Amino acid sequence: MRSLEELAKIREEAIKKVDIRGMKEGTRIVVGMATCGISAGARPVLMALLEEAKVRNLTDVVVSQTGCIGVCRLEPIVEVYRPGEEKVTYIEMTPEKAKKVIAEHIVNGKVVDEYTIGAAE
Numbered sequence: 001m002r003s004l005e006e007l008a009k010i011r012e013e014a015i016k017k018v019d020i021r022g023m024k025e026g027t028r029i030v031v032g033m034a035t036c037g038i039s040a041g042a043r044p045v046l047m048a049l050l051e052e053a054k055v056r057n058l059t060d061v062v063v064s065q066t067g068c069i070g071v072c073r074l075e076p077i078v079e080v081y082r083p084g085e086e087k088v089t090y091i092e093m094t095p096e097k098a099k100k101v102i103a104e105h106i107v108n109g110k111v112v113d114e115y116t117i118g119a120a121e
């Protein structure tokens, strides 16, 4: 049986570890995978993003999925969150466009304007 003091110490150390993890900011790429996204082709887009991030060994990039983003007609939608930058929303994505976004935006830091929601409206 551990003393209360020991338990408090363990707890504190665990919290510290989480903080350190939370501080390491990287790029987050989120793909809308509601039914509309999937039917519009979000799955191959997600696969292309994962593949390209792996090929380029982008260890600080997380590719994840979300549900409804709210604009069915513009699916597949991909959102990019980079530390210190505004969110960028890419629409009507294809695997080819996804690869270009990785190369130009994620690697070179240049938003691919013509694929963004701003360019469509």
Ligand code: FES
Pocket: 034, 035, 036, 037, 067, 068, 069, 070, 071, 072, 073
């Ligand atoms: S159901 Fe299509 S964006 Fe929400």
